[in-house]
Amino acid sequence: MLKKIAHALTRRPKLVVFIAVLLMIPSFIGAAATKVNYDLLTYLPPETNSSKGEKLLEEPFHNAATSMLIVQNMPPAYTNNLRKSIEKIPGVTHALWISSMAGIQVPKDMIPEKIRKAFYSGNSTMMVIQFQSPGASEETMQAIQKIRTTCNKNCMLAGAAGIDKDTKDLLDQELPQYILLAIILSLIAMSFSMNSWLLPVTFLLDIGMAVVYNFGTNFFLGQISYITMAIAGILQLGVTMDYSIFLYNRYKEEQQNYDDNKDAMAVAIQAAFASLSGSSLTTIAGFAALCFMRLLLGRDIGIVMAKGVVLGVLTVVLVLPSLLLLFDKPIAKYQHKVLLPDCTNVNRFIVKHRKAFVALFILLFIPSFYAQKNAPQYYKLDLAMPQDMPSIVATNKLRNDYDMATTHFAIVHDSIGNQKIKQMTDAIEKVDGVENTLSYNQLVSSDIPDFFVPQDVKDIFKKGGMQIIMINSHYAAASSEVGNQLTELTKLVQSYDKGAYLTGEAAMTDDLITTSETDFHVTNYISMAAILIIVALVFKSLTVPIVLVLAIELAIFINEGVPYFTNVAIPFIAPTIIGCVQLGATVDYAILMTTRFREELQKGNKREDAIVIAATTSDDSIIASSLVLFCATLGVGIVSKMKIISTICLMLARGAVISALITIFVLPAILYVCEPIFAHTSLWWRKPKPRKQTLGRHAAQPADKCNLSE
Template identity: 50%
Template sequence: MKKFGKLIAEKRVLVLIISVLLLIPSFWGMAKTKVNYDMLEYLPKNLDSMKGQEILDKKFSNAANSMLIIENMESKDVLKLKDNISEISGVEKVIWISDMLDTSIPKEILPEEIKDSFYSKNSTMLIIRYTDSASSEKTQKAIGEIRNITDKQCFLSGASAIVKDTKDLSDKETPFYILIAVILSIIVLALTMESTIIPFIFLISMGFAIMYNMGTNIFLGQVSYVTKSIAAVLQLGVTMDYSIFLLHRYEEEKLKFNDRNEAMGEAIANTITSISGSSLTTIAGFLALCSMQLSLGKDIGIVMAKGVLLGVISTVTILPALILMFDKYIYKFKHKTVLPDFSKTASLVSKKYKVFIAIFLLAFIPAIFGNNHLKVYYNLDKSLPENLPSIIATNKLKEDYNMTTTHFALVNDDVPPYKRTEMIKKIEEVDGVDKVLGYDKFVGAAIPESFVPNDIKDLFKKGGYNLILVNSKYKSATNEENNQIDEIESIVKSYDKNAMLTGEGVLTKDLVQLADKDFKSSNAISILAIFAIIFAVFQSISIPILLVASIELAILINMSVSFYMGTTVPFIASIVIGCIQLGATVDYAILLTSRFKEELQNGLNKFDAMEKAVKESGKSIATSALTFFGATFGVGMISNLSIIKTLCTMMARGALISMVVIIFILPSILLVCEKLIAVTSRNWRKDSGFKIDKKTAV
């Protein structure tokens, strides 16, 4: 490692040239990486609801459609608008009442099902089908053109329109996320570090790592908009520790070596050894998300684990080169920091440890209660601002056409028509069903099959399947809706065991069931993985339990704060926050415990050892936590996307809570359990060769 460190120091110009050149493929990869704005696509493909979505997309082109509500417009003008929309590239067809009947026929004498499907009060509805998927560039462009040729009396809704608005809002806000994260990180570092220049050097170094991470996402094919939005700020907040450690180590080595290259080489070697354990815990926390059945977890987990690894590589290659290049300027602009020396804090936690252990035990009661009663929402459109055009249109669709949610039943063509008619009648009797539309509603003794227009046939019969639309009065993710889905599915399966039920309500029901399993599995795996790493670092059975318990308290407090504030959080936050907070902040606990162990091995009694450990590591823990807070807090304040806003707010809050727990609560736990630790740990008081630097931190 020393040879590697010295090589980096001596070849610093070459290192920077290579680093800059690597930005070229990174920019290319970033530009070519697709972004997925449809969260439901992350459900497992083996679910019946997802198989149904695939059939709707491939056979019926129904997964990519929009409903256009037009208010106070004469039929002739609606027809003209319909024709104009039909000519737009990316639009397959536009369906309206004119495809079935002459528009001169008064709507009052139309069959009830047809009239209610296309008319409501002073409005009418057009169904627009697209040639490509909802999130495709062609469909998104078509939606933009449709909006250009329609006016304020027209409202475009549906999954495709929601994807368009999500994309536009996310793309507009993401650069501001990075900007505010950088500004707040600079402010925090400028106040907590002794040099005015060093925050900029740190951020330049991290900027390289962030660009490499975003560029290498091309190997994944695509990333979610959630990952794209938070990856840069999260990587910045999580990996800044390593930069702080390298600088402090370099400053110490300079006192031992006259040659700067020798000092930096030694600093690099020691940094690699020291941050390997802490980076592994962070990587483990993120990789635990890959265990989720909802593949959004895998998306976030892989990107962030990769980001941490690249952050480590950048810290021991690019950052040393930059520090050596700007060495004289770093120390030219020095100032005092605003952080206290933590001597009073250290004395307090060492002397009043019984009080803090009582607080630790008592804090679990409200924390567990709040966490267990935290309200979570699964309606994905709820994560978007109410003033978005697609959300306004979706709400209008629900109010005017009673299309709160729509279920799609796919039944095999082999089921006889009379059986399908019987099935539709049973579905109509289910509580909360507003109306049912199917091909067999349009044919019968009064209307021969030959009279049914091809557009209607294509809408309901295609590829060996019959499509039945069930409009529900209930909202998705409610008990009423879920019970309704179970009853409809039971009816449909009794006529065709291979039938599939899909749609927003069904997909959301699957999402609820998966989320509960994912929450348990991802948290269990992250705890076990981090437990194993801490066990390897300290060669102890008790220390991993104590450290993880302290961070778990911080996580529970973080989650419970949302409950006590009356906040309902998106389901994804309840799943990923635990893994992220555990992986990102357990470093603080490792640092404090390592320093405590070292001081015990230096011959101090446990109280003096803890006092010194808190005093010496407090600044490093505070700097790291405040940087993490700064990188995420600003994003939480400015984001209009509820998922991003909630995730970043909870991560920022979690960093501060973890900091407080580690500085005030963990010392009391370690002091009370010190005898137990000595019995269950190898070389606890005897020097085992493992050292943590006295002046630096991870």
């Protein structure tokens, strides 16, 4: 079957490319129709109390997001008219200001102190704006844009919803730069390791199609996170480029055996499919491990990237052969010398001083493991954004002028009675770090019957048999102080109402911290276990997978430990992503060298000669592969103003280099020393497995990168 498909693909290369280009049209449409989520807190597990509370804010209160509008140096009449205009904007449910409760003619001094302190600070006043849809929704972002257009230059919009909007605008601005830099730097990297100027361009055309197909099929997921949107394309480029190199190298080998290039390509396709379907398993396993995170962001990234690897393999097997056949003559015409060094003498030096390198390998584990465990992290999401963004500037002003670092929302049942709600509110205000509270009972006297209260005022705080109490806190989200405060508030609120919920940015961030700490360990264990099993099956060995995974784990520890020595905090999600992706994407370097080492032993070479040959022949591929991943991610890491994306990309770039260095300079010594152990714990290590009688001269396959089909 595969032979027939390969033959058919190579007979009509123009038709294959034409169909591939046509398939990009629905992919572009699907990519454009895929929603992007800019609020990472929405990826919390739905069973957490803060997530359940958020659902109640959405329904029945229609208060899925809240922003604070600061109006400076403007008369009350302007603010009152502004409130009325904002309430008419689609997507806004309520705009709460002093004029919602009393006439603007009432002197400020006549307003109760608690309410006055909540809404005024110096020459500015604050308006609370509630939105019907979540902060990252298109409806709320359009509403925020209209609010900003409606306001004059003396107004500032603070809060998470505004940050989501500014994040979207910044990503829309930076995304073309990411793509352009990844293409340019990857071309430069491939030019060093390939002998033709046009070959890298051909590879990028093929991978570009795979990236478009991947983003187009994201439509069936409904939405993807902005982090996935930013890094998926460049990461797919970095980890799947090897597959193109493998097919091309195999094609050049087969050209020596066939007069017709189409026949040579047909044989190369068969060999490539068998090898790449296995080679990609380790990379897919690394991404798939992210799907086991309780934080649903992991599943978002994992599915998109695992799908991208599968599509990368398919385009290499189905589309790239036709591109290579069409551009065969220009590729051969514009050739140059490969600019990679000969590492033979280096590898002889490593083998000669193997004890020192093995000792270095063992010793590096201790400081790198400690540094990785103690690297500083941050969970406060606004720290990952440029501090000059309008929403960040406004949020900082809100924190400084109104002493509001964050706002909690307590949701309680009406049935507990007004007296208990008042007692609870008074108790809340005595909790350390609470600046003030805002509730229905504070705005409306208990002596006034409900039917006298305007419905729009009542709906802000009371609906569906429940009430909202806004709690403004001195403490910033993700701080240890706010964590203790939330614990105390939760106990207090639930002592009055066992069915009460506490939510808001700080509460959700607190759940995010708890969830992420568990996710880091679970995903790393799963990715390691999956790759250990895959490598064990590849080599029919109990010890080879342990050595190879340990080598890459050392590289991961060093990579994740760098922030400890530089004292630079990294975003909470970075270690989990790096741990899975770096292991899955770069363990292929170690597999490549080990496969060639085993092959040379099976040819009858001595251990020392076998490892020198294996290392020397593998080094070029390892350098080329790591350079592409390094360059594809480095550019984004440098130019991105969003620290969460910049940090992940810089760590991926650094991880590719560190994995390559460990594989090139340390692994040969380890393989040499451990070879006797491999021989006793592996099947067919020194002698090849007896093969069935071959049918022709092309039945035997030379060892190539990650030939997992062996």
